[in-house]
Amino acid sequence: MSQGKEMSQGLVLALSKGRIFDQTLPLLREAGIQVAEDPEVSRKLILATNRPDLRIIIVRASDVPTYVQYGAADFGVAGKDVLQEHGNTGLYQPIDLHIAKCRLSVAVRKDFDYANAIRQGARLRVASKYVQVAREHFAKKGVHVDMIKLYGSMELAPLVGLADVIVDLVDTGNTLRANGLVEVEQIQDITSRLIVNQASMKLKHRQLQPVLHAFKDASSAHNCQDEAL
Ligand code: AMP
Numbered sequence: 001m002s003q004g005k006e007m008s009q010g011l012v013l014a015l016s017k018g019r020i021f022d023q024t025l026p027l028l029r030e031a032g033i034q035v036a037e038d039p040e041v042s043r044k045l046i047l048a049t050n051r052p053d054l055r056i057i058i059v060r061a062s063d064v065p066t067y068v069q070y071g072a073a074d075f076g077v078a079g080k081d082v083l084q085e086h087g088n089t090g091l092y093q094p095i096d097l098h099i100a101k102c103r104l105s106v107a108v109r110k111d112f113d114y115a116n117a118i119r120q121g122a123r124l125r126v127a128s129k130y131v132q133v134a135r136e137h138f139a140k141k142g143v144h145v146d147m148i149k150l151y152g153s154m155e156l157a158p159l160v161g162l163a164d165v166i167v168d169l170v171d172t173g174n175t176l177r178a179n180g181l182v183e184v185e186q187i188q189d190i191t192s193r194l195i196v197n198q199a200s201m202k203l204k205h206r207q208l209q210p211v212l213h214a215f216k217d218a219s220s221a222h223n224c225q226d227e228a229l
Contacts, residue, residue, distance in 0.1 A: 010053040011200075011207055014068055014076030016061035020192055023099035024077050031214030053207065062129075065091060065195060074200035074208065080190045081169060085132055092201050094212065095194040097219045102171040104130060106137075106185040109158045114184040117164060118143050127154055127163035134167040137187050155179040 015021045017039050025035065034050040039058045047056040059067055062085070064078040069090035077097065078086075081104055108114050117124055120142040127148040128134040138145045148163050155175055157163040169190060170176060170183055194215055200208060 010055060011075070011204065011211065012073040013054065013056045014059050014064045014073035015056055016064060016077075017058055018061075019100045020061060020077050020079070021058070023192070024097070027097065027099070027215055027218040030218035031211060033211075033214075054211070062086075068195050068197050071197045071199055073197070074204060075194060075196045075212075077192050078195055079169075079192050080188075081130055081133070083193060083195065085130055090198055092196040092198050093193050094196060095216050095219060096191055097194055097215065098191050099219075100190075100192040102169045102190050104133060104167065104187045104190055105170045105183045106165050106167055106187065107155075107158075107170070107176050107181045107183050108165050110180055110182050112158070112164065114165070124165060125163045126165050126167060127157035128167035129154065130167055133187065137167070155181055 015024055021039065028035065028049075032050075033054060035056060036048045036050070037044060039045075039047060045058045047058065049056060057067065057073055059073075061079065062082050064073075064076040065083060065086040067073040068076045068078075069086075077099075079100055083091075083093070106114075108117075118138075118141055121144070123144045123146065124138065125148060126134050126138065126145045127150050129150060129152070131147050131149050135145060135147060148157065150157060154166040154168040156179070157166055158181060159179060165184075166181070167187065173183060176183060194212070196208065196212070
């Protein structure tokens with residue numbers, strides 16, 4: 001049997017490397033699921049687990065909702081930041097896992113007069129990966145923005161004159177400090193969510209339900225209030 005065929009019969013979980021993978025592992029462990037390999041070491045994109053019917057695929061964080069939406073993965077873990085940009089089409093979002101916590105913030109160069117720059121009717125050059133959320137945030141303030149879409153190293157943009165402000169994820173604040181930037185506004189708190197393909201939720205309900213419940217139990221230690229599964 002081909003690997004694609006085998007995968008369509010079992011469950012496929014989409015994760016991204018780094019924070020989300022590292023912080024999902026303990027939840028998987030509490031659900032009795034052990035991952036056979038470390039993707040940072042093995043470089044494999046399909047990882048086996050101790051459960052023959054469950055595999056993990058490693059994809060870019062912003063691609064997790066796409067894999068789940070199209071059913072290439074039955075479920076996945078994605079940040080609220082990524083989900084807001086992607087939209088909810090084809091996705092069921094039952095659990096806030098309270099992992100990969102950070103905030104989406106506005107940051108500027110230390111010497112930039114932000115209060116003056118956001119006067120009603122002002123015009124601001126904003127660099128971000130999160131163009132929808134950033135646009136909405138400044139629209140509410142009546143600030144006109146020229147959005148500059150970037151895919152990484154946002155902190156560089158104000159330093160080289162590409163933008164006045166950035167909208168980016170901040171955790172410890174170390175990256176901003178190291179680059180002479182300051183956080184001037186927090187737009188929202190971000191955590192990662194479990195998302196499920198809507199068709200899988202119906203067709204693989206019997207297989208999925210125990211895993212989803214185990215995730216829910218493991219994450220309830222973090223005081224979450226979720227929809228009923
Ligand atoms: P920090 O220096 O700890 O404030 O982290 C900031 C850097 O890490 C920025 O480049 C962010 O884009 C990235 N970052 C922080 N938290 C997260 C997260 N939960 N998910 C993805 N990227 C993050």
